[in-house]
Amino acid sequence: MNHIVVFASGSGTNFQAIIDAVEEGRIEARINGLIASKPGIQALERARKHNIDTEVLIPSDFDTLAAYETKLLQTLERWDTDLIVLAGYMLKVPTAVLEQYPEKVINIHPSLLPKYGGKGFYGSNVHEAVLANGEKESGCTVHYVTEQYDEGPIIDQVKVPVRETDDAETLAARVLEQEHKLLPRVIADLVN
């Protein structure tokens, strides 16, 4: 059975969608741990509720980048990681991790990449830019993570319409609903 480790920075609704899919048997894998980029986030609470191990790893807590990378790699090794899923993770994954887990790190992004990806495009910034440009459709993308933000090979995407009455919040909600279906489906395709 594959071992998944999830990285998150916020409310963790995508993390929850993965937990639900594992518990319902749609994903045939175990979630061995959650890495959080800050304390107090709701994703940590979700992990505790489901008895999933957690580590809060913040780069600025370490004296050097190398020390942070070492701790990250040791944690992934301890959890016997097969697949890393970035589910609302807002930090860059260190090169050392990408080298250790080639083609084993995936990310969900709330736009139709390659549009609205890269530095600065995260969370509601993405939806505001989509609306400002008068796009007629948006969506979400799951892709492999490479050294360049949001540029790795695309695995799958889902489109949603942009409505004239949308603001960033309503558009985000429509996209997020699809994220919760797309991400577990892609993970199942990779591990089942």
Ligand code: GAR
């Ligand atoms: C999701 O919309 C995810 O696609 C986005 O953050 C949100 C996290 O929500 N990720 C990015 O913008 C990454 N660049 P969640 O914490 O409720 O899953």
